[in-house]
Amino acid sequence: MNLPKPYLVRTGLDEILAGLREGDAFPPERELALRFGVARETVRQAVHELLVEGRIERRGRGTVVARPKLVQPLSLKSYTEGAQRMGRTPGRLLVTWENTTVDAELAESLRVSPTKPVMHLERLLLADGVRIGLESTYLPLHRFADLVDDFDPTSSLYAAIRARGVVFGEATERIETVLPSPREAALLETTTAMPMLLLNRRSVDIDDAPIEVVRALYRGDRVAFVATLTDG
Template sequence: MSKVHLVRNGLDELLTGLEEGDPVPAERDLAVRFGVARDTVRQALHELLLEGRVQRRGRGTVVAKPKLTQPLSLRSYTEGAERMGRKPGRILVTWEDIEATPDLAAGLDVEVAEPVMHLERVLLADNERIGLESTYLPLSRFAGLYDTFDPETSLYAAIRASGVYFASAEELIETILPTPREASLLLTTTAMPMLHLRRRSLDAQGQPIEVVRALYRGDRVAFQSTLVDDV
């Protein structure tokens, strides 16, 4: 077993005796405790950081909150956060009209260059930045949101309030690294793995409602799905 794995095992045991927010001993103290070089400790801590077990706070490291587990469903981010007892929030980054690219036009069933509403927001859980979401809506259908929607609240709730209901969605999730801009908005680094989600939602008539591109910090968010054998 490598020295990093030995330190990982020791850290796993150490973390079981600590509470959320408790400080993790300094690298130099852990190096002495496990009889290894500080570089070995630093690598083991980095693995725990990527897994979301610990997080940086100032110049130290503390035990992290459990990851926010989001269901793969037609429910909103707000509902998922509230079910875990977390306080959802959002920071508006961009709210503008853009011309539909060929990809957006196909996804939203509109003409190329037709106006599309673009809403970009940082997603919060207990005031911690965990995701960055870009939503694209056909302006011809949802222009009224400019007058009625508060971008710090649930977009899905506002869409349902307008009389449009989600019936199905196509979703793809993969792992990517963020751009410098995305990392800056999420207060992390370009080395932090992100869960990249792309979704196309439809109403009961099969008409597109939205196209979404979202990034979630891999150390702070996980997704859960319930599978049923329909054979």
């Protein structure tokens, strides 16, 4: 049986990867095309699939085997805690910190008047210095106005919130796949063709008072999410 060339190429690339370790150089497209006896476009498509899956990455003018994806648990834990559990060094870069008004839907989620400002904190999430996510957090200003006095935006926001005596009760999250805007792609140092994981979350405290509304965009080639489910 004659198998399709794209299938044979992809199977061959998987075999090559199985013999390489993180950081090893991945063969260039021209060499792969000669090895498999196919057009470079066929190889290019298979390599693109591996890039999107996060199994290889561009580094300089070449391509190398990528680190495993950062696996984040879906829980009321901070990004810092999730990254550290995987032995990665978390980091954040501040993009925006402002008090601003929001639309009626977001105001309702935070239980504030649409005419009243809320706190907006936008930060890039890093793992071992690599930009993997863009997090936009909205907080009710009447609860957290004093963050401006002592909060370091490169540190854990959840730790700062808990230090104020706030106890997280529960959160509702929705995850979907999207493509980034040109601005988001530039901030995340990727292209608008890179699939993203979009996480929308609303958290409340044990008294059901809103804590935050978050829109977090994660690079699909760098991050995966995991949840633990129980029957009961």
